[in-house]
Amino acid sequence: MAGTHPADPITDAFESHRDRLRAVAYRMLGSHADAEDVVQEAWLRLSRQDTDTIDNLGGWLTTVVGRISLDVLRSGRTRPEVSYDDQLPEFTVTLDDAPAPEDLAALGDSVGLALLTVLDSLRPDERLAFVLHDVFAVPFAEIGTILGKSADATKMTASRARRKMRAAQQPTSAGRQQREVAQAFLTAARDGRFEQLMQVLHPEVKFTVHTPNGTFVTLGASEVATRARVAGSAARGHAAIVNGRPGVISWNEDGTPLSLLVFTVADGHITEITAVVDPAKLALMDLPDAV
Template sequence: MPGPHPTDPIADAFESHRDRLRAVAHRVLGSQADAEDVVQEAWLRLSRQDTDTIHNLGGWLTTVVGRISLDALRSGRPRREVSLDDELTAFTVTLDDAPAPEELVLLGDSVGLALLTVLDSLRPDERLAFVLHDVFAVPFAEIGTILGKSADATKMLTSRARRKVQAAQLPECDGRRQREVVHAFLGAARDGRFEELLQVLHPEVKFTVHTPNGPFVTLGATEVATRAQVAGSAARGHAVTVNGHPGVVSWSEDGAPLSLLAFTVACGRITAITAVIDPAKLALMDLPTPV
């Protein structure tokens, strides 16, 4: 996908905001692919703008991304459903003991699939206001500029959206709990503790393994538990964050990547696992170096 030139100072400034912009669009639209499109459109608009008129680039870009995302929600056009498996080359993988971009912390520590389900029930303006204010701490006045409302009206809108979210009584699903679930799964897989595997797997869990011979999919907790050796063997790898999801990466002695695991955890149970053991696919991914 074309983008800003790396030696352009405006491009460098844009790149410093890219991760946050992608996180905003992703949380509003619920699709990583759509979020990338929104960020790219924001860059195109910036490239056509007289930057001397922009006094706060971060605020300007957040406003633009918010407006593009809101237009997408209001248009009612189907959002692209791109699964974790289909975004392998777009994975953002960071070591858990390395400084993580802000959006990875937010995506990892906020409620996940359950919250997205509730957000889908909100009106477009409610969804945008809630995400921008309660997740990204954007002031009401700035959100109001996007929505064409006063700061007070935006505050009331956000409060209404917050009440709807709270009324859903979402279970606790923070990043620490997600990692505890993944750690329990890896330990049980490594030691062959079948019953403990069943306790942390959702009954309809999907396990996709990308091999040199293509992807292989296993469905259901019992089937996944009996085929968890691939994940268990990677338990000695290094914990990472994969597009906001807990994961594990492992390397060979010469530093070549051996495997990458990414987990989707919904309120105490693993609902999806993606394992990449195909060297060709691993080579295309921007993975961290061995530690």
């Protein structure tokens, strides 16, 4: 029968909030797939709800997504069907042409995985309070209904999270040092200088390479230095910031991504390197265009 189904206005209203809800869940959980699951669960709960009892649909949905995300964090569900070594991390990649905003207050909706890495150090209630209030401007009273706390107690939780976040942020000088160490590795790898490679690699460095034939892990400075020529082509790529860490991206002549390298640097030494040279995986990433 022609005509509009009664549920259509609610469906349209939900769709108008979907992007924001997905962003809330993603910043809570750090996984696009888990965020989609949470948003879908929120839709199912809305479909079972008498919408006449909802005064503010956006606020109601944000509360539901926050509560579901909190349950996921507390239960430790992290898609166990995928082992850690086989799972390619989700990368946020920007070209290293200008410094990223350092001030947490300026993050807004642009917050990415660099922040998610630090958020992992927070307790679930701290993470929820920080994300909802500082990133999405949800009032403390509404966050308190999710946590089962008063507005004042929730404000204290967010303040504690904020202090932890600021303490975990690395100063800009450390970021520059990390990039210098990564560049030293790339230069030594390109020139085949084994001794210089050994100087910048941590003795227990882990090198993970994602290839079309699978994921391969090499452990130890000597082994990694020996295989460092895999970085040869990437050494001529463009410096990038990947999840807040130094990296290098290179492209094929046709502009498609060729490789992505990511470095973890601590105390002046590289402790971990991730290389992605699998065209299929690179194609799925939201990578910058060739320069």
